[in-house]
Amino acid sequence: MLISVHGMKKDEEHGGSNPYQCSDKTSVLQEARVFNETPVNVKRSTHVLTKILYLLNQGETLGTKEATDVFFAMTKLFQSNDIILRRLVYLGIKELCSVAEDTIIVTSSLTKDMTGREDQYRASAIRALCRITDASMLQAVERYMKQAMVDRTSGVSSAALVSCRHIAQHSPDVVKRWVAEVQEAVHSDNVMVQYHGLGMLYQIRKSDKLAVTKMVSKLISSGMRSPYAICLLIRIVAKLIAEEESSAGERSHLMEFLESMLRHKSEMVVYEAANAVVALSAATTTTTTTTTSRDLVTAISVLQLFLSSPKPTLRFAAVRTLGKVAMTQPAAVTACNLDLENLLQDVNRSIATLAITTLLKTGSEGSIDRLMRSIAAFLNDISDEFKIVVVEALRSLALQYPRKQALLMGQLADMLRNEGGLAYKEAIASTIITIIEDNPDAKEKGLDHLCEFIEDCEHTTLAVRILHLLGKEGPRTSRPARYIRFIYNRVILENAAVRAAAVSVLARFGAQCPDLLPNILVLLQRCMLDTEDEVRDRSTYYHAVLSTRDPAIIARCILNPPMYSLSSLERALLSYLSSDTTKAFDASCVPAAPPPAASASLSSAASSITAAISGPEDVTSAVPALQQEKRSVSMHDKYAERLAAIPAFAGLGPLFKSSAPVELTESETEYVVRCVKHTFLGHIILQFDCTNTLNDQLLEDVSVVVEEDGSNWQILQTLPCASLPYSCPGTCYVLLAIPEDIMSTTGTFTACLKFQVRDCDPITGEPETEDGYGDDYTLEDIEISVSDHVSAAQRSNFAAAWEELGPGSELEDTFALTSLSSLAEAVTQVTNFLGMQPCDRSEKVPDGKNSHTLYLAGTYRGGQSVLVRAKLALSDGVAMQLTVRSTDPAVSEVIASAVG
Template identity: 50%
Template sequence: MSSFKRDKKEEEDSGGSPFMNLDKTIVLQEARYFNETPVNPRKCSHILSKILFLLNQGEKLSTQEATDVFFATTKLFQSKDVMLRRMVYLCIKELSKLAQDVIIVTSSLTKDMTGKEDLYRAAAIRALCSITDSTMIQAIERYMKQAIVDKNPAVSSAALVSALHLSSTAPDLVRRWVNEAQEAINSDNAMVSYHALGILANTRRNDKLSIVKMVTRLAKSPLKSPYALCLLIRLAAQLVENDDSDAAQPYIEFIECCLRHKSEMVIYEAAHAIVNLRKTARDLAPAVSVLQLFCGSSKACLRLAGARTLARLTSKHPTAVAACAVDLENLISDPNRSVATLAVTTLLATGAESSVDRLMKQISSFVSEISDEFKIVVVKAIRRLCQKFPRKHQSLAAFLAGMLRDEGGLEYKAAIADAIITLVEENPEAKETGLAHLCEFIEDCEHTTLAVRILHLLGREGPKSRQPSRYIRFIYNRVILESGPVRAAAVSAMAQFGAQRPELLPNIRVLLARCEMDDEDEVRDRAIYYNAILDSGDQQLINDFIIDVPKSNPILLEKALRDHIATKPDEPFDIMTVPMEEEKKKEKEDVVEIEARKPKQMTIEEIYTQQLSRVPGIESLGPLFKTNIPIDLTEPETEYRVRLLKHVFVRHIVLQFECLNTLNDQILEKVSVRLDCPPEYEIKSMLFCQRLVYNQPGSVFVVIEFPCAYLDSLGTFGATLEFVVCDCDPNTGAPDPGEGYADTYPLEEFSIYCLDQIRARIMGDEWDSTWERAANVPEVSGNFVLPELDPATAAKSVCEVLGIPKSGIIDGAIKEIRGGGVFRGGAPYLVKVRIGPSSEGVRMQIAARSPREDVAQLLLAALE
């Protein structure tokens, strides 16, 4: 003990971690000490700690190195030292992922697992389950069942957690341990009960009826474990989410009953569930009362939980949170600045316009003391405030500009820039103020991505301002002072001014001519490109290549170019056949808190590109034009589930039938789809799904050629699923002997619509000029009487049929819809619809313009 104290003091005196600057080679050499006899347990534990540290720091060991260390570590099983043995188990778990022949220690671990030393048993179970596969686990299945119901909670919990990990690789095996897990739920130990419920919920996650029975039974006899009760509340909340009928009422009553539990953890989980489930402020009262009590708690964690959940509630039900205003104001001076930040941002969202200035002063007093993460929370609250009280834009923009000048990282600065950009785009009165603040910021901006984004905004909004010339100096300064990407963005911004403001065009030409001498290729090319277009004087050319430029999806554009070079390199490439990059929809933020960074959103075309590549001859169809949203061809509760995706090409459509077999005692083979097609369509090929096992999706692909006439492309298809059924063991999935029998399954009919073959574009402010420029293009028009009684409802229905965004509806006594896009052949089109009341109901006038008259006719036919 004295030596232990001395070493500890030496470590403290050294002033750093003993594992800093570890060298992998030296540590591997030290591991050879494990082969000596006898060994020093303490020295071995220290070496094992070094190995674990290197592995957890991301150090890569080769297979041979890991194998050598693994077998050297197994020699330490001879030691009787308890601490060393537990370190050995940890090392075996980590090295088993890298080393070879790890199965050799199975017998030693099994011996420890069934021994009398409880300290060994739990760790041995974890290590054994991490190194063995499903076939080996069957040999120790009896021991695992005994361990699950063991009296020692550490052993029982270790077995349950190991079973939970094994459920991803051997679900059928773990499903046989349900009875033991059911018994473990009633354990007096909180963690054992929690882990047992986790096993039961995981094994039944695909069986809704079993989950309903389990939750109903456990809700009637509340669990002792608060952890298990929290999980049960979450399961009940999921059932309520998925069921809007009165059958969900018992689960709601159970969650409300948990608000009166003695455990604070359970109370908060119930309140959190109610806040996220309820839609009316009246039903929220019990949960809000609990959260209000939490805000006055002496525990900082409860105050944070209460303030955070109330902040989440503000966007949907501000009136319900308004009752907690006094408690939240008391939290503004809370010593925990995270709690104070959430309290202030919640008050900002629920307070009146008159209280904004006072709250902003309180924020400024401590905003410098909080981290960037909570500063972002404040910025988001101010951003919503700008939308709620547009008359306060001057003071709010000034406050944001002050925060923009403070120190901070890229994410924090980007959040402020986003707030100011939103203010500029949504409030015309704040445009000049917001652009001025952003111009000042890019003078000292050290983040290239932010500078490029702001320059893009200046190019888009600056020409529409009252004094556009004032922004050119800030933009041209970037050409002189900044890096290549920023200079290129500045050139594009200047071109926007020259294209939209004729009085500035001579000066812009001079500036672009100077940029033609730049050292960077991208800057020179852009300057020459824009100068040539501006010098042409062709307004149509300027609009199409500078002002209103369609942007293709970069990932799909690259793939289309590669396919074009591989298949038809001598033919011209049509960029209009590539899907455009969709503008990001502004999602309404309903959480005023620190949020996890969301992964990058992929388009549906990108998601299914790899699956489509399996279809033989797919390259010959040309670039993918559009993938439509999947539609279900079966009911959700049927034994075979099928949904359809329509992948549209220029002259072909690929129908992808995604199939799912929900029967664990059957395997489907040679799965295909028999189609009843309209006579104008021709089936070219079909790719079968060779094998469809339980709960693993598979796809059938059918390639069909479109009719030559566009109007004939509207049609309805019948479909039947055909397959060979082979019975199998529901537990192991092993097929029974025999060849199986053929069977069919009817699917719902589906249609090919006009909407499936067009890609709508969001029309900007230049709609009128675009429509006038297309005056000489063929036009088809018609009058219709719609069955809807309300013009607003009729307008939404028309938008859904033609794929026009709802933002294309112009409100008024007579609704007007403006839209446009591209047909699958690359032909552009424009649509103007007027809808108004009449004596016969709702009358609609539609006019469609397109270089191809049959495309315009197809748009009208879609509404008939």
Template identity: 85%
Template sequence: MIGSFKKMKKDEEYGGGNPYHCTDKTSVLQEARVFNETPVNVKKSTHVLTKILYLLNQGETLGTKEATDVFFAMTKLFQSNDIILRRLVYLGIKELCGVAEDTIIVTSSLTKDMTGREDQYRAPAIRALCKITDASMLQAVERYMKQAMVDRASGVSSAALVSCRHLAQHSPDVVKRWVAEVQEAVQSDNVMVQFHGLGVLHQIRKSDKLAVTKMVSKLISYGLRSPYAICLLIRIVAKLVEEEDSGIGESRLMEYLESMLRHKAEMVVYEAANAIVALSTSTSRDLVAAIAVLQLFLSSPKPTLRFAAVRTLGKVAMTQPAAVTACNLDLENLLQDVNRSIATLAITTLLKTGSEGSIDRLMRSISAFLNDISDEFKIVVVEALRSLALQYPRKQAVLMGQLADMLRSEGGLAYKEAIASTIITIIEDNPEAKEKGLDHLCEFIEDCEHTTLAVRILHLLGREGPRTARPARYIRFIYNRVILENAAVRAAAVSVLARFGAECSELLPNILVLLQRCMLDTEDEVRDRSTYYHALLSSDDTSLIARCILNPPMYSLSSLERALLTFLAGDTSEAFDASCVPMAPPPPSTASMTSAAGSSITAAISAAPDAGTTPAQRHEERTISSHDKYVEQLSGIPAFASLGPLFKSSLPVELTESETEYVVRCVKHTFLNHIVLQFDCSNTLNDQLLENVSVGLEEDGSSWQILHTLPCPSLPYSSPGTCYILLAIPEDIMQTTGTFTATLKFQVRDCDPITGEPETEDGYQDDYTLEDLEISVSDHVNKAQRSNFAAAWEELGPSSELEDTFALSSLSTLSEAVIQVTNFLGMHPCDRSDRVPDGKSSHTLYLAGTYRGGHAVLVRAKLALSDGVAMQLTVRSTDPNVSEVIASAVG
């Protein structure tokens, strides 16, 4: 005994460590032969099986044959009654059943253990059995599952209920038949059984709003013993409160949430408080009660409660900082908390709720503990400083000084990028802070170790530096990068020098000298750029300089590659025409939202459904689908292979509600002379198989021609399918918009809901009416980036200019007008003109795009508040017809 203790002590002194860290898959699979020994070697088998489970949980993968061999060898371990080994076997079955073949062979052994008398076998056997059971086998074990859910042993009952939640994902109809046993489990005295029972009951009924309402009403009146179940019920109640017409009075639901603030279990009290502050319908009175509870938790001796409370208050402070102000004193006390995570959340919450006068004190507090926390929490502090800088512009100098100190401290790339992004945000928000912010960034890149960050800052210098009062002061920092940095940074610095030469005529002679020196660089990319830019700047051709340096074409590289390969494979006697190559989409604009296209902009604005969406939703909606994915997908279809380069793909347009029998959405792919309509369809009915699925289109006019229709051969339940329609774009550019009546057409075959197999040989024809599909002007326009809008505007000149005035009477603010005009035209805002300063009564919006066929188009929209919003729209393009179609689309 003493010797054993000494050995353990010695292992502890040497650090112990992970005994499996050197485990090798090949050797372990060899060792697995021990499973075949008779009698079973319990000690060795336990050790080897533990190694296998360790490898699988570390991400190691087994091939199908390897997994099958191990699985069958492992089944022989059922001969042993050793509890530890048997439970390891259950874990092994669960891990390998998704890879190994013929796992059904262990069904009888698992069923035997599941119905036996040993409770330590029964619960894990249930979990393992449900893992390998499919819909066709489920009926064979249904009786045992129903008995297990109401078993006297709480572990067995919980195992059965948790397994039900997994089974309901692929066999919901079978699990619904067990609702009586689930309801009995909800009445259990065991806290975990009651919790799991409520989870299963809600999963069964969540698609039936009336059933959920009845369940909640009963449980509120009856009461639950389990604090875990009560927490789940609170979440269900909170969701009902957010929904309209829940069937239960909102006041009754809120009364229940408020009553839980007085529960004896701390987890329930916190869950109720968290639910109340997260509700969009909460009144100031509701918030006061919830925040008072969270304030008490701030002084709790338990770190978990302090952390939970301060994190929740931090979320509230993002939307309603005034409501959290009463907790500021308690939050300041947490700045000295031994748990630095809590201290970090406290300081970030204070930064959101603090007044302008408290900023200096908070900055000193930040400096005191910043070195003691990880980069992850430092980034949280930086984000809070960003919000504070935007809220109090007069304190931006103090905040920028703090950020500059943080920029010079130790930290990883993500941390430094967050600081640089915050300084850039301040520069863009406040022109007066531009030069100070650029100075801080210039000092930082002198010692910057991160190539991507150095290139980003150089790009910012090239965009903002020439427009400052003294642009020459930045040349030294830029040229130092050419001397001291790696090839990628040197190449970026050369491009920035060229921008200074293009925009600052007084610096041009010196820039040309520096570019000549760069021609001697050891890297060919740097030499090529230097030679190229030197030749352009020496030409004195302002139009050429503007087109190639200030606003260079930003092609989609995948489309450019395809166009070049096609050109080289054909007749190369004529020059390559780059106008057919689509431009790469610019970064999403702050104010961009999902397009609300319509026959006129005023109609689109008044009908726009997403005017009140959150920034997170708008960001998700405006995410541009992968251009490369669609190019690859469409080029593989023979009917579309000869259409040329893909110009643009729209965001998906929903043609049905998300909860209808059939869900259809459309993606519009625009080519030079054609539009491909891609209809992504889903069948939500498990008793139907749809075949020969297509979409029929009808238009009032006759300008559009349907050239080809590709139906979807089969659309089983819950398996998405796609059908296509190829449209020829009318030659008359003024007829290239239209509205189509859409109908989903298909053949229906009834099938078994469980197996999905058709029950009849022949089906019947049916159709389903869809929402109207609209092709608008934005479908012919791709966003284009113009880093210098003024130069691009002058380059196009007034020869194709059109101007008109409009009244947007349905809008009340300039910000709304900016968003809606931008989305309707499908163009990109330039020079940060999508940001409307507070308090302004007039604003000018600059938009840039490329019309189908490679025609550049620019829009200048002068907006003013006057019984709504008045707009003077000026359009310039390389083609007068494009100017006309853009201007007429707004009318």
């Protein structure tokens, strides 16, 4: 007995167990047979129906036949007048009506309950009835719905109004006839009915701006009693102000209403008004100002009062809203800093976290030291999710105050050594990396912190990421030798993935630091005895490459290995094996892998894991980018397979590059045409994707005729589209031979869509005539530029690649980009025009700088490597000194002359 009592007491402490947790769909459906018993077994039916609803809400799905059987069995429970069972039946109808068939059978029963005298049935019956009612049935229940909306029972009226919101989604015209009843509900004495009524009235009138404005003016003048309705009215008013379609006088009147709501007796209304004013202020920072500084100060003062409220919900709402203001206007929140600091000790850690992040956004440079001391004690009491929020705030603070980066980095290093999960540690590491990239002076200190961390790092992906960073940045520091110990410790102490990555990093140090090369060779020789074959293979490969001491070979095999598109490489190898293999395989025709998406903080865990497998920079380093380039590669393969399947294009060789689609017509014209340019070694295919938007025309024998002013380009073949029905896309092709003169490989073509028109029935689409008539449609000009002959290429070490090419094919010229007004704009324009990939994070222009150097890498059609160094300076526009190096002097000349 004592054991039993103890067990019961223990269950009570844990809140009891879930009696439906082990419910099985098959057994529950068998138990549903109890619904067919006569008389109705109320207790068992209630239990079984609860099980069914529990399973449905847990994500369990019923087949159409299962749902129909349960639905029809459940309708027999209408025989019982038990209130609990009847309300469960209503819930069951709502859950099953979208799956079961012939649910209309319960309409009469629901209508009877809806119009009956039992108020506890009526509201639920209305909700269930509106779920099974379609447009054809609305007329039968329209009269009842109108009566329900103005019913004396508030629950019935609210249920009808909410149900009308759902009906309006598929039958808006019917609901518009109920405006009189909805307006009566808006003036109800019940707070919820008034709220639901206003929501319904706005739903009906929201497409008519004038009607909404009149409605708002009337409600502002008459006043509303429901705080819920007033909150909704505030949101509608804020939307009208944000749309800026009202006159200045109307906007002033609406802003006066918001300002008056800041003094409302309901805290909910006051917060909603303050939040609306703050949101409008944030939205108008880049547009015409509709809120004044006085309005914002008043709203922030109200939120400041909420910060000291005894109610946690108000404190949380206030600090969250102030945090949003701090992102755009931190100076406006400075007055609340003292109250925010008091919240750091709040028992609700969500509030404390928001307070510290807001302080980090609004604090001055002088307050950072004090905030760091608060954070140190604060972090021990919050979860990793909240810690990540704090880390992100520290990242913003570090970028805002560069002189405090050393202090912030020290705080981050302490956080890195404390307990935490992978996501938390990744966030800290990414923040340190961001600081390193933003401030070169902080590089060595940041690397030291990361090296100390990997000594005790338990996360393979994070250790590999840090090793990868060491391989990129370590050799460029003043004392690279001090990092060798940390790297080689990973070879001794870590798992196979980390050991393999460490070997690749050692090779990069050996490739870039000649003084360390003899020691690196000794360490790599020791790694050849590793138990893991991947580690042995890497160390053997890198040892052999470094032993040559040939800078060109080292740069080619370690610093900037070839990065091919793996799918294209596989296709080229299969093609080579099926043909004459007496000649060596030429990899120059294989397109390079698309550059991975920019990620300065190396935050992709997937790429980190793959880097552990294939090494940071070895011959197969296209693998880490597979997930990031998945979409691009699949599109390239899709185009390649599609073109190879056309006999006229089968002998063109591998596809080098495909451009982004270029619109040749406006989107709303009768014929929509866009062009994709496919570049091969000696040819370009123009692919025209055409769509006929006229439902009374059938286009046949559709082709695109292109012409060029000069005679350098030769149009070899035109492939028409046989038929182009309404709204069914079709494709035409034009094959061009690229001129042999490399300086003549750009040009502009005029284009015209030619076709035969047959009039057809707009409904059936069947042609009404047997013979058509010829017609044409002028398209926009097509431009083939230098970027169509260049694909972006990855160069992890631009300096090494630049030296490898040498000055033999170097060309240099100076240009004045007078149409550009900023360095960032110049970087974007030059990069897009040349079609190359920025290297060494040179696409980022530091704030406040008047000069910048952009490094670009690419591969010219045929496999020639191209590197560009563009020195940019602000001077009546942007002045640019362009230097080009390539493996082919002619390619350098093409790139340099293209800019001019």
